[in-house]
Amino acid sequence: MSPKAPITQDVMTIPRKLPEGKVNLVGLTRDQLREALIEHGTPEKQAKMRTGQIWQWIYQWGVRDFAEMTNLAKAYRAQLAETFVIEIPEVVTRQVSEDGTRKYLCRIAGGHEVEVVYIPEEDRGTLCISSQVGCTLTCSFCHTGTQKLVRNLTAAEIVGQVMMARDDIEEWPVPGAPKDETRLLSNIVLMGMGEPLYNFENVRDAMKIAMDPEGISLSRRRITLSTSGVVPEIARTAEEIGCLLAISFHATTDETRDVLVPINKRWNIEELLQALASYPKASNSERITFEYVMLDGVNDSDEDAHRLIAHIKRHNIPAKINLIPFNEWPGAPYKRSSNNRIRAFANIIYQAGYASPIRKTRGEDIMAACGQLKSATERARKSRKQIAAEAGLQN
Numbered sequence: 001m002s003p004k005a006p007i008t009q010d011v012m013t014i015p016r017k018l019p020e021g022k023v024n025l026v027g028l029t030r031d032q033l034r035e036a037l038i039e040h041g042t043p044e045k046q047a048k049m050r051t052g053q054i055w056q057w058i059y060q061w062g063v064r065d066f067a068e069m070t071n072l073a074k075a076y077r078a079q080l081a082e083t084f085v086i087e088i089p090e091v092v093t094r095q096v097s098e099d100g101t102r103k104y105l106c107r108i109a110g111g112h113e114v115e116v117v118y119i120p121e122e123d124r125g126t127l128c129i130s131s132q133v134g135c136t137l138t139c140s141f142c143h144t145g146t147q148k149l150v151r152n153l154t155a156a157e158i159v160g161q162v163m164m165a166r167d168d169i170e171e172w173p174v175p176g177a178p179k180d181e182t183r184l185l186s187n188i189v190l191m192g193m194g195e196p197l198y199n200f201e202n203v204r205d206a207m208k209i210a211m212d213p214e215g216i217s218l219s220r221r222r223i224t225l226s227t228s229g230v231v232p233e234i235a236r237t238a239e240e241i242g243c244l245l246a247i248s249f250h251a252t253t254d255e256t257r258d259v260l261v262p263i264n265k266r267w268n269i270e271e272l273l274q275a276l277a278s279y280p281k282a283s284n285s286e287r288i289t290f291e292y293v294m295l296d297g298v299n300d301s302d303e304d305a306h307r308l309i310a311h312i313k314r315h316n317i318p319a320k321i322n323l324i325p326f327n328e329w330p331g332a333p334y335k336r337s338s339n340n341r342i343r344a345f346a347n348i349i350y351q352a353g354y355a356s357p358i359r360k361t362r363g364e365d366i367m368a369a370c371g372q373l374k375s376a377t378e379r380a381r382k383s384r385k386q387i388a389a390e391a392g393l394q395n
C-alpha cells in the first residue's frame with residue numbers, strides 16, 4: 001500500500017436489484033441510456049432520437065410511467081415498460097421544521113436509508129444531498145462519521161434525491177405552461193452524508209445529469225461539492241465535474257486537523273492548499289468556500305483566524321470562509337463556540353479582506369442541520385467515551 005492510499009478502504013456500490021431483473025434508466029449517462037436501449041431491441045438508427053426523447057420525459061418533465069411518453073409509439077412504450085423502470089428513492093418520512101426546512105428520510109436498496117434536506121430561502125432553495133450511506137471517514141465532530149455501516153450510493157440514487165425533492169415541492173414543469181425561471185430548487189450542495197470524492201464516478205454521473213440542459217438543467221455554478229480533502233480527486237473534480245468546491249478545513253495546524261479531520265494524516269494542510277490553489281483556474285469557477293466549524297476552545301482562537309488567513313494568502317486562493325456554528329448531537333465530544341467568539345473570529349477574517357458569513361443554522365429542531373444527519377435505522381451509536389477516545393480527548 002502506498003503511503004498516500006486512502007485512509008480507509010473505499011466501499012463498493014451495491015447495484016440496485018430491480019423487480020424481475022428490470023433495468024433502471026435513472027442515473028444512466030446519455031451514452032449508457034443509448035446502449036441500454038439498443039441492447040434491448042431499439043434499432044440502432046433510432047437510438048439517438050429515442051434517447052433524447054426518453055431523457056426529456058424523465059429529467060425535464062419528471063415522468064415515471066412509459067405510458068405517458070406520448071411521442072413514442074404505443075407498442076414501443078409497452079416494450080420499454082417490459083424491460084425498464086424509472087425508479088428513484090422512496091420517501092419514508094418527511095419532517096418540516098419551523099423555519100420551512102424539510103428533511104426527508106429515503107429508502108434505497110438493501111434497506112438502507114439516506115437523509116436529504118431542502119432549505120428554502122427568499123429567492124432560492126438549496127437541496128443538500130448525500131453521496132454515501134454513512135462515511136468511512138471519522139471526523140470527530142461529525143455525527144455521520146459515527147455510523148458504522150457504509151455503502152456508496154449509485155448515480156440513480158444520487159440524482160434520484162433531486163428528483164424526489166422536485167416531486168415533493170411540485171416543481172416539474174407542466175407541458176405548455178409558460179416557462180417559470182424562479183426555481184424553488186435552484187442549488188444543490190453535496191453536503192449530506194458521505195464523502196463525495198470517495199464515490200467519484202457516481203457523483204460525477206449524477207451531477208452531469210442534473211446539469212444537462214435538456215433536463216433538470218442546473219448550472220454547474222449552482223452545484224457545490226464539499227470534501228474533507230481527498231487531494232488526488234480535487235483536480236479530477238475540476239476537469240470532470242466543474243462545479244463549485246467547498247472544503248472542510250476546520251483547523252489551521254496539522255496537529256489539530258489530524259484530530260478533527262483525520263484524512264489530514266494522509267494529505268496534510270500544505271498538500272491540500274496546493275491542490276486548492278489550482279482548482280479555480282482548472283474548473284473555471286470562482287472562489288473556494290472554506291468551511292470552518294466553530295468548536296469551543298479547540299479551533300476558534302484569534303491565532304487560528306490569523307493562521308487561516310495566512311494559509312489562504314500564501315497560496316493566493318480566491319476564497320470565502322464559511323463559519324459553521326457547531327451543531328451538537330448526542331454524545332458529541334465538543335461544544336459550540338460562543339456567539340461573541342464566532343463574531344470576533346469572523347471579524348478578523350473580514351478585516352483581512354475575505355467574506356466570512358456565519359452559516360445560519362437551519363432545521364435544527366428536526367436534526368437536519370450540518371453534521372446531524374444519520375439514518376434512524378443505523379443508530380448503533382458509539383458511546384460518548386468511545387467517541388472522545390477516538391477524538392484524542394480526555395473525558
Ligand code: SAH
Binds near residue numbers: 143196328329371372
Ligand atoms: N464529507 C463531506 C461533505 C459532508 S459534511 C465533507 O466533509 O466535506 C458537510 C459539512 O458539514 C462539512 O463541512 C462538515 O465538516 C460539516 N459538519 C459535519 N459535522 C458538523 C457538525 N456537527 N456541526 C457543524 N458542521 C458539521
Ligand code: SF4
Binds near residue numbers: 135136137144193248
Ligand atoms: Fe465524513 Fe464529511 Fe462527516 Fe468527515 S465531515 S465524517 S468526511 S461526512
